[in-house]
Amino acid sequence: xxxxxxxxxxxxxxxxxxxxxxxxxxxxxxxxxxxxxxxxxxxxxxxxxxxxxxxxxxxxxxxxxxxxxxxxxxxxxxxxxxxxxxxxxxxxxxxxxxxxxxxxxxxxxxxxxxxxxxxxxxxxxxxxxxxxxxxxxxxxxxxxxxxxxxxxxxxxxxxxxxxxxxxxxxxxxxxxxxxxxxxxxxxxxxxxxxxxxxxxxxxxx
Amino acid sequence: xxxxxxxxxxxxxxxxxxxxxxxxxxxxxxxxxxxxxxxxxxxxxxxxxxxxxxxxxxxxxxxxxxxxxxxxxxxxxxxxxxxxxxxxxxxxxxxxxxxxxxxxxxxxxxxxxxxxxxxxxxxxxxxxxxxxxxxxxxxxxxxxxxxxxxxxxxxxxxxxxxxxxxxxxxxxxxxxxxxxxxxxxxxxxxxxxxxxxxxxxxxxx
Amino acid sequence: xxxxxxxxxxxxxxxxxxxxxxxxxxxxxxxxxxxxxxxxxxxxxxxxxxxxxxxxxxxxxxxxxxxxxxxxxxxxxxxxxxxxxxxxxxxxxxxxxxxxxxxxxxxxxxxxxxxxxxxxxxxxxxxxxxxxxxxxxxxxxxxxxxxxxxxxxxxxxxxxxxxxxxxxxxxxxxxxxxxxxxxxxxxxxxxxxxxxxxxxxxxxx
Amino acid sequence: xxxxxxxxxxxxxxxxxxxxxxxxxxxxxxxxxxxxxxxxxxxxxxxxxxxxxxxxxxxxxxxxxxxxxxxxxxxxxxxxxxxxxxxxxxxxxxxxxxxxxxxxxxxxxxxxxxxxxxxxxxxxxxxxxxxxxxxxxxxxxxxxxxxxxxxxxxxxxxxxxxxxxxxxxxxxxxxxxxxxxxxxxxxxxxxxxxxxxxxxxxxxx
Numbered sequence: 001x002x003x004x005x006x007x008x009x010x011x012x013x014x015x016x017x018x019x020x021x022x023x024x025x026x027x028x029x030x031x032x033x034x035x036x037x038x039x040x041x042x043x044x045x046x047x048x049x050x051x052x053x054x055x056x057x058x059x060x061x062x063x064x065x066x067x068x069x070x071x072x073x074x075x076x077x078x079x080x081x082x083x084x085x086x087x088x089x090x091x092x093x094x095x096x097x098x099x100x101x102x103x104x105x106x107x108x109x110x111x112x113x114x115x116x117x118x119x120x121x122x123x124x125x126x127x128x129x130x131x132x133x134x135x136x137x138x139x140x141x142x143x144x145x146x147x148x149x150x151x152x153x154x155x156x157x158x159x160x161x162x163x164x165x166x167x168x169x170x171x172x173x174x175x176x177x178x179x180x181x182x183x184x185x186x187x188x189x190x191x192x193x194x195x196x197x198x199x200x201x202x203x204x205x
Numbered sequence: 206x207x208x209x210x211x212x213x214x215x216x217x218x219x220x221x222x223x224x225x226x227x228x229x230x231x232x233x234x235x236x237x238x239x240x241x242x243x244x245x246x247x248x249x250x251x252x253x254x255x256x257x258x259x260x261x262x263x264x265x266x267x268x269x270x271x272x273x274x275x276x277x278x279x280x281x282x283x284x285x286x287x288x289x290x291x292x293x294x295x296x297x298x299x300x301x302x303x304x305x306x307x308x309x310x311x312x313x314x315x316x317x318x319x320x321x322x323x324x325x326x327x328x329x330x331x332x333x334x335x336x337x338x339x340x341x342x343x344x345x346x347x348x349x350x351x352x353x354x355x356x357x358x359x360x361x362x363x364x365x366x367x368x369x370x371x372x373x374x375x376x377x378x379x380x381x382x383x384x385x386x387x388x389x390x391x392x393x394x395x396x397x398x399x400x401x402x403x404x405x406x407x408x409x410x
Numbered sequence: 411x412x413x414x415x416x417x418x419x420x421x422x423x424x425x426x427x428x429x430x431x432x433x434x435x436x437x438x439x440x441x442x443x444x445x446x447x448x449x450x451x452x453x454x455x456x457x458x459x460x461x462x463x464x465x466x467x468x469x470x471x472x473x474x475x476x477x478x479x480x481x482x483x484x485x486x487x488x489x490x491x492x493x494x495x496x497x498x499x500x501x502x503x504x505x506x507x508x509x510x511x512x513x514x515x516x517x518x519x520x521x522x523x524x525x526x527x528x529x530x531x532x533x534x535x536x537x538x539x540x541x542x543x544x545x546x547x548x549x550x551x552x553x554x555x556x557x558x559x560x561x562x563x564x565x566x567x568x569x570x571x572x573x574x575x576x577x578x579x580x581x582x583x584x585x586x587x588x589x590x591x592x593x594x595x596x597x598x599x600x601x602x603x604x605x606x607x608x609x610x611x612x613x614x615x
Numbered sequence: 616x617x618x619x620x621x622x623x624x625x626x627x628x629x630x631x632x633x634x635x636x637x638x639x640x641x642x643x644x645x646x647x648x649x650x651x652x653x654x655x656x657x658x659x660x661x662x663x664x665x666x667x668x669x670x671x672x673x674x675x676x677x678x679x680x681x682x683x684x685x686x687x688x689x690x691x692x693x694x695x696x697x698x699x700x701x702x703x704x705x706x707x708x709x710x711x712x713x714x715x716x717x718x719x720x721x722x723x724x725x726x727x728x729x730x731x732x733x734x735x736x737x738x739x740x741x742x743x744x745x746x747x748x749x750x751x752x753x754x755x756x757x758x759x760x761x762x763x764x765x766x767x768x769x770x771x772x773x774x775x776x777x778x779x780x781x782x783x784x785x786x787x788x789x790x791x792x793x794x795x796x797x798x799x800x801x802x803x804x805x806x807x808x809x810x811x812x813x814x815x816x817x818x819x820x
Contacts, residue, residue, distance in 0.1 A: 002346040005312045005319070009345070036792035037742050047472055056318065062457055063329030068478035070326055070352035074360060077351075081344045081361035107210045113261065114210075121275055124268030127652050127784060128765070129744040138364065138410075139286045140214070141207040146282075147275035150743070150764075154359030155279060156286035159343065159410065169742060172787030177651035205343075205364065205410045241587035242537050252677055267662055273683035332447050332579060333560070334539040355538070355559075374537060377582030382446035412756040415722045415729075419755070466728065473739030480736055480762035484770060487761075491754045491771035517620045523671065524620075531685055534678030548774065548820075549696045550624070551617040556692075557685035564769030565689060566696035569753065569820065615753075615774065615820045 006053040008045045012038065013084050017091025017191070024185035025090075029173040034087065037169050041079035041151075048072045071152065078151030082131055085163040085198075092191030100196045104134075107143040114145070118164070119183055121147045125166035126179030134162040134195075136202035143199075159202035162195050211258040213250045217243065218289050222296025222396075229390035230295075234378040239292065242374050246284035246356075253277045276357065283356030287336055290368040290403075297396030305401045309339075312348040319350070323369070324388055326352045330371035331384030339367040339400075341407035348404075364407035367400050416463040418455045422448065423494050427501025427601075434595035435500075439583040444497065447579050451489035451561075458482045481562065488561030492541055495573040495608075502601030510606045514544075517553040524555070528574070529593055531557045535576035536589030544572040544605075546612035553609075569612035572605050621668040623660045627653065628699050632706025632806070639800035640705075644788040649702065652784050656694035656766075663687045686767065693766030697746055700778040700813075707806030715811045719749075722758040729760070733779070734798055736762045740781035741794030749777040749810075751817035758814075774817035777810050 003009075012034070019030040052069050055061050096104075101111055108114035114134075121132045124147075131148040135158035146155045164186055171182030208214075217239070224235040257274055260266050301309075306316055313319035319339075326337045329352070336353040340363035351360045369391055376387030413419075425444055430437040462479050465471050506514075511521055518524035524544075531542045534557075541558040545568035556565045574596055581592030618624075627649070634645040667684050670676050711719075716726055723729035729749075736747045739762075746763040750773035761770045779801055786797030 004314070005322075005347065005349040007347070032792050040742055044472065044474055048475070051475065056322070062454065063325045063331075064454055064482060065329075065458070065461065065479070066325055067329035067352050068482050069475070070329075070350075071354070071481070072474060072478050074351055074353070074358065077342070077345070078361040081342070084344065085362070109209070117210075117261070120268045120271055124270075124272035124275075126268075127655055128782065137282070137286070139289065140282070142210065142212070144210040145275075146279055147272050148279070149276070149357075151361070152354075153279065153357050154361050154363075156283040156356070156359050157290070157365055158359075160362055167743065168783035168787055169792060172783055173791055176788055177647050177784060201410060205406060237587050245537055249677065249679055253680070256680065267659065269659055269687060270663070270666065270684070273687050274680070276686070277679060277683050332450055333577065372538065373578035373582055374587060377578055378586055381583055382442050382579060414724070415732075415757065415759040417757070466732070473735045473741075475739075476735055477739035477762050480739075480760075481764070484761055484763070484768065487752070487755070488771040491752070494754065495772070519619070527620075527671070530678045530681055534680075534682035534685075536678075547692070547696070549699065550692070552620065552622070554620040555685075556689055557682050558689070559686070559767075561771070562764075562768050563689065564771050564773075566693040566766070566769050567700070567775055568769075570772055611820060615816060 006049050008049045009042055009080060012042050013087075015087055015091075017087075022090065022185075023094075023188045025182075025189060026174050029171075032173065033165075033169055034083075037167070038080070038083035038087070041076050041083065044072070045076035045080055048076055075150070075152040078154060082133075082151060082160070082163055082165070085160050086165045089162055089191050089194045090186075090189050092189060092193065094188040094190050094192075096190075096192045097196055100192055100199055103143060103199055115187070117145050118162075119187075121145060122164055122166055122183045123180060127168070127177065128166075129168070130166045132164040132166060133158075133160050135160050136199065136205075138202065138205035159198065159205060161198045161202060162190070211254050213254045214247055214285060215251075217247050218292075220292055220296075222292075227295065227390075228299075228393045230387075230394060231379050234376075237378065238370075238374055239288075242372070243285070243288035243292070246281050246288065249277070250281035250285055253281055280355070280357040283359060287338075287356060287365070287368055287370070290365050291370045294367055294396050294399045295391075295394050297394060297398065299393045299395050299397075301395075301397045302401055305397055305404055308348060308404055320392070322350050323367075324392075326350060327369055327371055327388045328385060332373070332382065333371075334373070335371045337369040337371060338363075338365050340365050341404065341410075343407065343410035364403065364410060366403045366407060367395070416459050418459045419452055419490060422452050423497075425497055425501075427497075432500065432595075433504075433598045435592075435599060436584050439581075442583065443575075443579055444493075447577070448490070448493035448497070451486050451493065454482070455486035455490055458486055485560070485562040488564060492543075492561060492570070492573055492575070495570050496575045499572055499601050499604045500596075500599050502599060502603065504598045504600050504602075506600075506602045507606055510602055510609055513553060513609055525597075527555050528572075529597075531555060532574055532576055532593045533590060537578070537587065538576075539578070540576045542574040542576060543568075543570050545570050546609065546615075548612065548615035569608065569615060571608045571612060572600070621664050623664045624657055624695060625661075627657050628702075630702055630706075632702075637705065637800075638709075638803045640797075640804060641789050644786075647788065648780075648784055649698075652782070653695070653698035653702070656691050656698065659687070660691035660695055663691055690765065690767040693769060697748075697766060697775070697778055697780070700775050701780045704777055704806050704809045705801075705804050707804060707808065709803040709805050709807075711805075711807045712811055715807055715814055718758060718814055730802075732760050733777075734802075736760060737779055737781055737798045738795060742783070742792065743781075744783070745781045747779040747781060748773075748775050750775050751814065751820075753817065753820035774813065774820060776813045776817060777805070
């Protein structure tokens with residue numbers, strides 16, 4: 001285990017692609033997203049962890065106030081992890097390989113059924129916050145799509161395989177309220193090799 | 206993968222211990238919890254999955270109404286998974302073994318620091334709903350405690366290692382509003398062998 | 411205005427009925443609910459308000475950490491207000507008077523349709539936390555039933571007219587998981603005169 | 616009461632100001648906000664109300680699935696009401712009058728203390744969803760600021776007096792991630808006469 005319980009990532013994970021070269025997602029938006037939203041959560045997580053560490057010895061802090069910080073911890077952990085996975089599954093050709101296609105076919109009947117549900121969840125999240133996650137539930141042994149209202153939501157015991165950010169900072173700058181056009185662009189840029197690697201790792205759980 | 210995306214567990218997982226023999230948690234309460242709360246969610250998850258399957262072909266259902274069902278899906282999945290893990294980590298001696306003690310020491314400095322935070326989160330959840338989860342975050346490579354407000358919350362990319370239910374149905378029947386006495390009883394009954402197994406599996410992710 | 415922004419109620423509002431004389435709700439449960447759950451929130455609200463007052467001058471506290479306290483503020487305000495309204499609409503005969511019956515008929519078609527929806531929302535909240543609220547929306551000029559997931563949820567610009575607590579501490583002690591029997595008992599004890607007074611006041615907004 | 620319980624607003628309330636003439640908030644952004652986000656919720660609320668009306672006779676719908684629609688009802692009601700109040704308190708000079716200044720002074724010690732907290736809550740909501748509400752709590756007789764995570768949150772028994780939208784669609788188009796500059800612009804455009812009218816009405820409750 002790389003970090004103890006009250007530590008947090010020291011630095012931002014760099015974008016694993018050239019931000020100027022995505023297909024239909026502007027460098028300006030991607031850089032702002034990475035720096036301000038993801039970067040803001042890396043800093044916030046560090047600040048909250050520090051406050052939690054200090055609170056270990058503070059007997060005057062009521063447990064429900066302690067939990068207010070633990071909620072922020074959960075929220076910022078979600079933001080850091082999901083953003084790293086999101087950027088990590090962008091920068092690709094948008095063309096799924098055989099292995100991940102077969103896995104998705106096996107769970108959803110066919111690839112189109114999966115894509116249709118994934119997009120529908122994203123569309124329904126338009127105008128608000130949230131994430132769409134294709135996840136492998138290691139307890140139920142099931143590959144399914146999840147709707148998340150914000151960074152603090154998450155499917156119990158599931159490993160995220162493909163992650164799409166639906167917070168408005170993911171698309172407003174390029175598309176305004178046009179969430180559907182953003183979802184199209186997201187699909188064109190999926191890095192399916194990363195998806196395949198995560199799927200293989202998750203199945204070992 | 207055992208189940209396709211729109212399937213759900215067909216039956217309740219049996220209690221992995223004799224409900225009459227826990228130390229300070231009554232058979233009546235444990236049985237009601239298992240049958241009504243866990244069992245209710247198994248049935249609800251099946252009903253929601255069936256509605257989701259039907260909705261695949263329903264073009265008149267707006268995506269945000271579809272997502273109302275996906276929220277119920279997330280919530281009930283959390284309830285089913287966390288309850289199975291919760292009952293799965295009860296029925297033991299309450300005495301941690303060397304391996305899990307060392308892992309916890311390594312992350313929290315010492316076992317007492319970990320136990321103190323885990324109990325504090327639980328105490329703060331008294332009088333409401335929620336879960337306390339010791340989880341291994343397979344993305345951050347970190348073992349930490351999480352506060353969850355309800356079944357739909359969850360730490361991104363984390364495998365639950367030890368799970369404590371703080372919904373009031375976990376203790377009201379035996380302890381009334383006395384959440385602290387329930388937490389004591391929970392600790393007396395932890396099945397640490399199960400915790401050790403989960404930890405070992407999670408570290409392989 | 412009786413209180414400035416960072417003040418909170420100094421004392422618990424006494425129960426407006428004899429706790430030993432409700433019809434099918436035990437004195438033990440009502441007293442525990444009033445003292446531990448409502449009383450706990452009165453104390454928590456005072457503690458949070460004090461921390462907020464101190465934080466006014468604390469420039470080192472990041473705004474998102476400040477908001478963690480504001481979330482607790484919202485939650486505890488909801489708990490204090492809804493509990494006072496809940497106990498305030500108990501202790502009666504369960505027999506609605508003409509004025510409130512007519513208002514409900516006018517909005518829901520008939521009284522049975524209203525009662526049916528109100529009970530259905532309550533039943534669906536069984537096993538978790540939440541409130542059912544008949545509220546008058548002073549912006550939309552509409553009397554309707556609302557589902558609330560917890561104390562922090564609430565209908566925008568609405569005045570609560572009739573409030574039913576569905577947190578498990580409202581019924582577990584007497585009824586176990588039997589939320590439906592609790593709802594029956596709640597209806598037998600509604601203090602409709604209080605409902606009528608609130609409705610009249612709300613309509614003046 | 617203008618509407619029965621299963622009705623909803625038939626049309627969008629027009630903007631009460633010339634969208635081309637706000638000070639530092641672009642016509643393009645305001646029109647998109649009004650049409651897509653507010654307008655989307657007016658349509659969604661109508662669709663959900665219709666589904667709820669149909670579900671009155673549907674005995675096969677489990678109460679928790681019914682409540683999924685009631686959650687959407689709560690969320691969309693909040694969106695419609697808060698948006699109408701938000702646009703309703705824009706288009707002004709940003710100069711508070713004597714009456715509302717005195718009311719705010721009385722509750723917060725001085726106007727600057729109030730403005731500072733209101734801005735701090737807004738800043739903390741940057742990068743996500745939510746609302747900041749100055750509200751008059753008609754149960755507690757208290758004028759205070761509230762943090763809301765989304766449209767479904769709300770302060771119990773409070774009348775909104777001044778409302779600031781912090782969903783990212785309120786500022787991303789003009790300011791990118793610069794939420795602080797949006798808050799500055801919001802303050803320059805507050806229609807304080809509307810605030811004064813709401814305050815006077817709320818105090819009558």
